[in-house]
Amino acid sequence: MTTKMMASSAYDWVDERLGLSELAALARKKTVPVHAQSFWYYWGGITLFLFILQCFTGVLLLVYYRPGVEAYESVRQITFVMHFGWLIRSAHAWAANLMLFAILVHMFSVFFMKAYRKPREFGWLSGMALLAIAACFGFSGYLLPMDELSYFATKVGLQIPVAIPYIGPAIANMLRGGPDVTEFTVQRFFALHVVVLPALFIPLLAFHLWLVQRHGNAVPESEEAKPASERKSMPFMPNFLRKDVAMWIISLNVLALLASVFPWALGKQYDSLAPAPIGIHPEWYFMSPFEMLKLLGAVLPGEAGEIAGMLLFTLGIVLWILIPFYDKTTEAGRRGRIAHYFGLLAVFALLTTTVIGYWTIR
């Protein structure tokens, strides 16, 4: 029996039980639109690839990381003692940042392509939830090394929920495991980071991908206006998948470049009695909300300002999430234009507040 025949009979055996041929037939039927904005279709795949990398490097870090009082020491060992530990840790940290960047690019490309309209509302909502969980991944992961910077940045970050009236302090205490950031906080954040958040993220991601498969890729309005005969498309299998793979390899290389040239540093071990170092600031993806609250606090000082800031910020997020129920269809006309301007305003606000945030900590 030749190798080819053996492979064929093995495939038949599995196919009979799992129905692989049906899946292959489905994949062959799937097409991807080809137009001037096709580039944006890759960003969902890039996000997925970076998430897989996160899981892989995260499991490797898990082998040596010890939460609690030994957290800093274990990260020090990973960075300075384990062979290529610095590389795995740097790759994990950089992939986290790249993944959040890819999610934001994916979100805005979906927004401006109006890919949230009927029947893709659940795709948009699940995407928003995935973004929120990814941000929580970032926040919880940032504390785990327990160096000076991560300790004080988390301390400042956990002051934000305190501003919520009545329940704020209780939420902050629950997250911290007490009135201050301690080893108990690391223990909680660790549990969140490696168990709770993945348990939420993975099924939601599967749902999100299933929806993409079900509804296919949305096209920009300019493309939708064309008659069907003038629209171009390419088969997903194998043409688009090959390009997707090329994009993943390039993403991996960008990650290798960042992790090699700018390896993730480890600061001094935290000292809760020491004053906070100068220039403590949140990670770039939290800089915009942090700066918005700061700016509003300057306009409306005191508790009123904090509450107003939280309300305004929450309102903005709620409006953003609910956009599919306002701008529902292609025929939306005026609503479609308003949604478009709302998106532009959001991009402008995000960029300017982030720049102001970094400018003012210089």
Next chain:
Amino acid sequence: MNYPFWDIPYLGSGWVIGIIAIFHVMISQFAVGGGLYLPLAERKALREGRADWLKELTGYSKFFLVLTGVFGTISGVGIWFAIGLTHPEATSTLIHNFVFGWAIEWVFFLIELSTAVVYYYTWNKIDAKLHLTVGWVYAGASVCTLIIINGILTFMLTPGDTWLAVAGTGREASKFWNAFFNPTYWPSLLLRTCVCASLAGIWALISASRIDGGKQPALKISLVKWSVRWLVPSFVAMPLLFAWYLYMVPASQRALLMLGIDTIGSGTFSTITRIALLIVMTSATIIGVAYYLAYRNPIDFNPAHAVAILLLALIATGAGEYSREMLRKPYVIGRWMYSNGVRVPYAIKIDQEGYLAHSNWVWNGAGTGYSRGEAIFRGECGSCHTLNGYRPLVTLLSGRDRANIESFIIMLHEYKPDSPYHHFMPPMVGTKQDVEDLTDFLNAHVNPPAAGGQKPVQTAER
């Protein structure tokens, strides 16, 4: 030392060479690889009677002529200026050893440039066979330029024991061939030949990506696929050649790579490991991306895809050249001249007589410790460090007081074999007074005096 110091604040003089060299290598190795690509493609087109290929090659040879003949030559001369200013001592040694080698190199440059012009301007004007011969003459001359420059470049890493035995005697040129065919000559030549072939394929993809696949599908598919095949020799042979190259490098130099495996600690020893990883990673990426974007999807292959591959090649070239330079540490010419231009056997003499006593271009009067220290900094540290920019000493020494800075310099001065800095930094040479003066200068920058305090006398104020 014998020449003035070229002080480039923030960027550092090494990066002036680096920036020019990375772009120059991208073009000059393309000039060699492309020199083989053009006649081979022309021969194939003539044998198969493919008029569409010949038309495409005419346009491609114009692009080739402009890129290699203009940018390649200008950046090549730029490197000469930059190395002469940055490393005058090393450049002097190279000229004294390889003056005839370089003269021959320039002869081949002239043949190369002339035939490239003739090749482009005689398409369809002379007999096809004669035109192809012109292409082969170009290819031969360009390969010869690689054969010669490779000897000089590898000499700097591994000059070999025979040459080292006569170094400093004035009879160095008598061992020209030993210096030329030094231990890393052959692996490096084969490595660079593979890189040249890859760059020929990558640059050809830029040209092929512009063909309209809808109108000329057969031309685009055949040219894109044929160009991707030029990456195969690298893919197959590079890992073996790389291993051979590293095997021929002295163990002390290989140790630099090992030092960075288990730490990200600052300094050259970890940087080279990280950048070497980048070469391996990016080379694999180029192959993968070229396979999926070009070889398997030739019709859809567009200029954006081709530019992505070219940018990856730029990263790989940059990482490769950077690693090659770093691997030489602490020398600029292996075991003969330290990276700051001090000749190894002269270190003891300088320790006894003082660094400035051997520096012909510095003001050597009774200045302050600060100004003498500044001159020593420029001469001994400036080829690798800046004060506040690339590898900044103010940052690297931050947190140390004067005594601490002094003990660090003493450690570099003693240069004990078990010191971790021994692997990648030259010793600090000079007298006890030189150590004091350098400490004064560095301390004034790392721990600047409080406002209102006495300012050190600046060199410019003297």
